[in-house]
Amino acid sequence: xxxxxxxxxxxxxxMFFVLDGYDFGxxxxxxxxxxxxxxxEVIAKxxxxxxxxxxxxxxxxxxxxxxxxxxxxxxxxxxxxxxLILVLxxxxxxxxxxxxxxxxxxxxxxxxxxxxxxxxxxxxxxxFGIALGNVVRGVNLGGxxxxxxxxxxxxxxxxxxxxxxxxxxxxxxxxxxxxxxxxLISVVTLAIHGANWVIMKTNSSINEKxxxxxxxxxxxxxxxxxxxxxxxQIVNPDALNNFAEKWYLLLFPLLYxxxxxxxxxxxxxxxxxxxxxxxxxxxxxxxxxxxxxxxxVLLPSVNDxxxxxxxxxxxxxxxxxxxxxxxxxxxxxxxxxxxxxQKRIMGGKIDHMDYGH
Amino acid sequence: xxxxxxxxxxxxxxxxxxHYIFPQLTMGLSLIIVFLKGLYLRKKVEKYNDxxxxxxxxxxxxxxxxxxxxxxxxxxxxxxxxxxxxxxxGIIGQTLAMEGMFSFFLESSFLAxxxxxxxxxxxxxxxxxxxxxxxxxxxxxxxxxxxxxxxQHPVGYEVLENGKYVLENFSALFTNPWLLPAFLHNQLxxxxxxxxxxxxxxxxxxxxxxxxxxxxxFLKTGVIFGLISSLLVAFPTGDWNAKNVAKYQxxxxxxxxxxxxxxxxxAEIVLIGQPNMxxxxxxxxxxxxxxxxxxxxxEWDKQIVGMDxxxxxxxxxxxxxxxxxxxxMVGLGTIFIGVMxxxxxxxxxxKLYNIKPLLWTxxxxxxxxxxxxxxxxxxxxxxxxxxxxxxxxxxxDGVSPTVSSGNTLFTLLGFVALYMLLGLLFLVLVGKxxxxxxxxxxx
Numbered sequence: 001x002x003x004x005x006x007x008x009x010x011x012x013x014x015m016f017f018v019l020d021g022y023d024f025g026x027x028x029x030x031x032x033x034x035x036x037x038x039x040x041e042v043i044a045k046x047x048x049x050x051x052x053x054x055x056x057x058x059x060x061x062x063x064x065x066x067x068x069x070x071x072x073x074x075x076x077x078x079x080x081x082x083x084l085i086l087v088l089x090x091x092x093x094x095x096x097x098x099x100x101x102x103x104x105x106x107x108x109x110x111x112x113x114x115x116x117x118x119x120x121x122x123x124x125x126x127x128f129g130i131a132l133g134n135v136v137r138g139v140n141l142g143g144x145x146x147x148x149x150x151x152x153x154x155x156x157x158x159x160x161x162x163x164x165x166x167x168x169x170x171x172x173x174x175x176x177x178x179x180x181x182x183x184l185i186s187v188v189t190l191a192i193h194g195a196n197w198v199i200m201k202t203n204s205s206i207n208e209k210x211x212x213x214x215x216x217x218x219x220x221x222x223x224x225x226x227x228x229x230x231x232x233q234i235v236n237p238d239a240l241n242n243f244a245e246k247w248y249l250l251l252f253p254l255l256y257x258x259x260x261x262x263x264x265x266x267x268x269x270x271x272x273x274x275x276x277x278x279x280x281x282x283x284x285x286x287x288x289x290x291x292x293x294x295x296x297v298l299l300p301s302v303n304d305x306x307x308x309x310x311x312x313x314x315x316x317x318x319x320x321x322x323x324x325x326x327x328x329x330x331x332x333x334x335x336x337x338x339x340x341x342q343k344r345i346m347g348g349k350i351d352h353m354d355y356g357h
Numbered sequence: 358x359x360x361x362x363x364x365x366x367x368x369x370x371x372x373x374x375x376h377y378i379f380p381q382l383t384m385g386l387s388l389i390i391v392f393l394k395g396l397y398l399r400k401k402v403e404k405y406n407d408x409x410x411x412x413x414x415x416x417x418x419x420x421x422x423x424x425x426x427x428x429x430x431x432x433x434x435x436x437x438x439x440x441x442x443x444x445x446x447g448i449i450g451q452t453l454a455m456e457g458m459f460s461f462f463l464e465s466s467f468l469a470x471x472x473x474x475x476x477x478x479x480x481x482x483x484x485x486x487x488x489x490x491x492x493x494x495x496x497x498x499x500x501x502x503x504x505x506x507x508x509q510h511p512v513g514y515e516v517l518e519n520g521k522y523v524l525e526n527f528s529a530l531f532t533n534p535w536l537l538p539a540f541l542h543n544q545l546x547x548x549x550x551x552x553x554x555x556x557x558x559x560x561x562x563x564x565x566x567x568x569x570x571x572x573x574x575f576l577k578t579g580v581i582f583g584l585i586s587s588l589l590v591a592f593p594t595g596d597w598n599a600k601n602v603a604k605y606q607x608x609x610x611x612x613x614x615x616x617x618x619x620x621x622x623x624a625e626i627v628l629i630g631q632p633n634m635x636x637x638x639x640x641x642x643x644x645x646x647x648x649x650x651x652x653x654x655x656e657w658d659k660q661i662v663g664m665d666x667x668x669x670x671x672x673x674x675x676x677x678x679x680x681x682x683x684x685x686m687v688g689l690g691t692i693f694i695g696v697m698x699x700x701x702x703x704x705x706x707x708k709l710y711n712i713k714p715l716l717w718t719x720x721x722x723x724x725x726x727x728x729x730x731x732x733x734x735x736x737x738x739x740x741x742x743x744x745x746x747x748x749x750x751x752x753x754d755g756v757s758p759t760v761s762s763g764n765t766l767f768t769l770l771g772f773v774a775l776y777m778l779l780g781l782l783f784l785v786l787v788g789k790x791x792x793x794x795x796x797x798x799x800x
Contacts, residue, residue, distance in 0.1 A: 332458075
């Protein structure tokens with residue numbers, strides 16, 4: 001039952017990163033590549049029309065995590081207090097940028113809020129990557145000082161950084177050179193994803209240029225991926241053991257590699273959506289590989305005293321999980337229906353779609 | 358430690374107060390939108406359709422605000438109330454996750470369809486999408502109230518040796534005697550807010566002599582919905598809730614009614630007075646004898662226990678705030694009934710649109726239902742103190758053990774600043790929509 005809910009939450013989380021990921025990415029593209037006002041407007045719209053329904057997935061993932069693994073939810077949310085609140089602020093600030101820009105029609109006003117939208121999208125992508133980096137690296141569970149836990153074994157608190165910016169200590173911070181690398185991977189991946197979204201959903205004048213951008217970013221991504229795998233080995237020598245033991249888990253890195261390879265052929269794609277499919281594979285492959293490498297652990301411990309948090313020592317009762325499975329199945333069937341209905345009515349390019357307010 | 362709880366509570370109170378400005382409008386407004394859209398389907402008069410679509414624009418702005426201020430609410434369970442989340446997540450996680458699953462997806466999917474899809478799917482389906490938005494937003498209220506009901510009156514749980522509460526009976530969460538009255542009271546209160554908003558927009562258009570046809574429609578709709586809902590919010594649902602408090606949380610009941618000493622031969626109802634916590638009495642009291650006993654038990658001389666009956670640590674920790682919140686809510690509720698009855702009377706006599714003082718009153722009353730709703734929630738939340746889960750888990754035992762008060766103060770200040778900006782954005786967006794009016798078509 002724990003495994004089942006782990007899988008469901010992993011799927012919902014991946015959905016969130018695929019969906020909200022494209023509007024973060026759209027923000028990054030908007031920041032660096034949109035030059036004419038017409039492009040800026042249509043690219044902002046490509047995020048603006050969808051971001052709030054995408055963020056519903058974050059709420060859903062949070063709710064399910066809370067229900068299924070309450071101890072994990074409590075530990076991680078309080079332990080990563082500052083970065084999480086920063087993420088919340090960025091989400092709010094980004095929304096303010098998106099909604100404010102079109103309210104008054106003069107250039108300086110639009111520029112200000114365009115920048116706030118772009119910069120907060122960029123930082124969000126970075127922070128989500130850093131968060132993933134923290135989860136695979138592990139934390140000082142129990143706040144161990146000289147062999148003694150200062151909190152209950154499953155609680156911790158991370159500063160934003162420690163003085164050495166190194167992941168190789170017993171007191172890692174949120175930001176260190178390893179998590180920064182993962183953060184950069186996230187920024188590049190989501191920028192590619194956002195560019196693909198813009199190409200798929202709009203007829204902006206920079207679509208052709210974006211394909212070149214995607215190609216270049218993809219080269220960067222390949223390099224970063226190789227570097228990160230090496231660093232990961234340094235930070236956690238056992239990181240890839242799961243894949244050696246259970247060969248079928250290799251499917252997940254393969255998804256990532258397929259997406260990465262596919263994007264090198266971006267110029268040859270006949271349909272705009274193929275690129276989006278590739279970058280979706282990148283995101284899904286990246287997240288699932290990270291989770292698979294840890295499984296069944298959810299958060300490793302950097303000390304030997306306290307056990308890592310796993311799906312088994314943080315889960316709710318079996319009864320609760322099975323009841324939730326009942327309503328969960330109904331819920332997902334309904335959700336699937338909504339998505340089909342919505343796709344049929346709102347598919348296609350959005351250039352001429354009316355923007356609610 | 359004291360500091361820590363204070364800032365955690367303050368941050369939660371501030372962010373949820375701000376958050377609840379938005380859902381209380383969307384829940385009630387969706388009902389009015391469905392009504393107007395239905396009217397259009399029956400009568401085929403374009404005006405009703407325009408009005409429904411216009412209100413949906415206001416709805417959409419509020420929905421967006423609700424989403425972005427709602428995410429911090431969910432996060433705070435983990436960030437600031439980690440111990441509470443750990444101990445009770447197996448239970449309240451159920452209802453919170455169901456909210457995401459059954460209401461947000463429904464609401465957000467069909468809201469987008471309602472706004473963008475009218476031409477693509479025909480009028481009947483358009484009505485249906487509106488109805489589904491309504492269903493989604495009320496389902497959201499239902500699950501949140503189910504969560505809160507468990508905290509007010511825990512049922513269907515089992516305590517493990519390690520102190521965790523686990524679910525023993527899922528359906529008990531929804532048959533909780535606290536839930537239905539609280540849900541109905543809350544939803545009707547939300548209809549009151551949206552009725553006042555709609556009536557106020559109507560009064561504004563009439564007074565400004567712009568969009569007068571729509572102004573009359575909004576005013577009439579707002580007054581009819583407002584009259585019905587402000588009556589129902591007081592009786593039977595308000596009454597029903599008060600009886601629940603008297604039954605399940607007698608200490609909070611005594612505090613909110615301002616009864617310091619147990620009154621053996623029937624309790625008076627306090628209309629005005631200020632709690633004096635030093636001398637344990639009400640200053641400047643105006644009260645009517647025996648009414649409270651009658652309202653609560655339908656017996657004039659039934660005993661009602663006062664605060665003297667309880668130990669200090671069982672009583673809510675901020676009695677004046679609880680007492681004032683309750684009296685503000687009840688006082689405002691009474692004013693709403695009065696104003697709406699008057700407006701209803703003149704509407705019936707077909708004079709309402711010409712009585713300027715009443716129109717001005719209705720227009721300016723619009724903040725007050727918000728205040729009544731929010732103070733109503735303060736009554737529920739302050740009344741539950743000193744517990745997080747009534748009778749089981751003290752508020753002080755629910756905070757995050759690793760987050761220092763300095764961090765919480767820092768984030769609280771950040772929220773205050775950001776929410777001021779957000780509030781400004783909200784006013785600009787809503788103001789602009791109202792200014793443009795129902796006939797304005799975006800293209």
